[in-house]
Amino acid sequence: MKVLVLGGTGEARALADALVEDGAVVVTSLAGRVSRPRLPVGQVRIGGFGGVDGLAAYLAESGADAVVDATHPFAQRISANAAVACPAAGVPLVRLERPGWAVRPEARTWHWAGDHGEAAGMAARLGERPFLTxxxxxxxxxxxxxxxxxCLVRVVDEPDIALPASWTLLRSRGPYTVGSEREVMAGADVLVTKDSGGDHTVAKLVIAAERGMPVVVVRRAGPPAGVRIVGDVEAALAWIRALPARWHGRCWHGRCWHGRCWHGRCWHGRC
Incomplete structure (x- = not known):
């Protein structure tokens, strides 16, 4: 079986690990926007597909059996393209999206913004020393x-735009600890972030709550309509394993899944 993982997240790397261990051929696609990305196991391609048509053509040419969109919750363009290209190419698609932070108890006290422009206006009113993440x-x-x-601005790579002279740039890559965030945020009076979810960068929210600091959070736009959503790697694996038989009349790479045929039978009734 060949799986295309639209990646760039920790969940995408963990999924690639699990699929390769199970014997699948995994190709992880990265957008190429980070200079030194953490690479997953398996095959890796870097760069865009060329829109919906380019992705559909790639799926047809590569022989992908399934696509897992495990991109960042705010990578809206590739998710939208996949939602159109996969049905057009006849390739099953699932969205692997980590839960957001809205379930945290302190989330009810946050200032929720519909987009980054609204978040900027909120931050301007709430403090003088914003911490932008x-x-x-x-x-x-x-x-x-x-x-x-x-402003204190934390990014992984150098921004493409000129920043105001009053801003301080901090280049850093998570995960972060509560201790390190406490030190970084010592001079800030408002936190501005987006609802990325996950554990790698959650420590800043812990410190904000500890200090009673205002928090501005950009809401997620939500996944494209009609796309199935799973919240963790295990659920994505279960979805892949439950796909209908379509793998060329043989067991996965010449062997049965976990020592037996998938669901007790071989694809198309034979190995």
């Missing part, structure tokens, strides 16, 4: 509203 590609929305503020 919104990703370098979103910083343009914050420059004018916060030009006179003393």
């Amino acid at each position: 919104v990703g370098r590609q979103s910083l343009a929305h914050f420059v004018e509203p916060l030009r006179r503020h003393a």
Whole structure:
């Protein structure tokens, strides 16, 4: 079986690990927006597909049997393209999306924004020293509203735009601990982030709650309509294993799954 994983997240890497261990051929696609990405096991391709048509053509040419969209919750364009390209190519698609932070008890006290522009306006009113953890590609929305503020901006790679002289740039990659975040956030008076979810960067929310700091959070746009959603790697694996038989009349790479045929039988009734 060949699985295309639209990756760039910890969940995508964990899924690739599990699929390769099970004997699948895994190709993980990365957008190429991070200079030194953490690479998963299996095959890796870097760069875009060329829109919906390009992705559909790739699926047809590569012989992919399934696609798992495990991109970041805010990588909306590739998710939207996959939702159109996969049905067009006749390839099953599932969205692996980690739960957001809205379930946290303190979330009811946060200032929720519909987009980055609204978040910038909220931050300008709530503090003088915002801590921005919104990703370098979103910083343009914050420059004018916060030009006179003393912002601390944390990103993985150097931004593509010029930042105001009053801003401080911190290049860093998570995961982060409560101790390290306490030190970094010592001078901040408002936290601005997006509802990325997960554990790798949650420590900043712990410190904000500890200090009673205002928190501005950009809401997720939500997945494309009609796409099945799973919340963890185990559920994604279960979805893949339950797919109808379509793997060329043989057991997975010449052997049965976990020492037996999938669901007690071989594909198309034979190995």
